[in-house]
Amino acid sequence: MDSACDCRECKRLAAEYEAATMEWFRVQGQLRVAEYSRDEDATNRIISELSAITTRRHALREALQEHELETHPKASSASSECEG
Numbered sequence: 001m002d003s004a005c006d007c008r009e010c011k012r013l014a015a016e017y018e019a020a021t022m023e024w025f026r027v028q029g030q031l032r033v034a035e036y037s038r039d040e041d042a043t044n045r046i047i048s049e050l051s052a053i054t055t056r057r058h059a060l061r062e063a064l065q066e067h068e069l070e071t072h073p074k075a076s077s078a079s080s081e082c083e084g
Contacts, residue, residue, distance in 0.1 A: 007072065013064040020057045027053060 027050055034042035 009067055009071070010064065013060055013067060017057060017060040017064060020053055020060060024050065024053045024057060 027046060031046040031050065034046055
């Protein structure tokens with residue numbers, strides 16, 4: 001069995017979570033511009049988009065944690081050692 005550090009599913013979930021986090025920061029910047037410009041339509045659209053991204057990030061984080069506990073129970077406490 002693969003260790004948690006070598007697990008494809010761990011890597012995939014972590015990469016998706018990282019991508020969603022980067023997207024959240026990018027869209028958060030767009031929200032600031034829309035708010036500064038007092039563009040109510042854009043602000044509302046971006047807030048909705050941020051909500052969807054936040055939901056996706058939470059689901060990915062939970063999926064990664066669940067996967068680690070189910071597949072790598074002994075390694076789950078040491079998963080941060082895989083980074084780097």
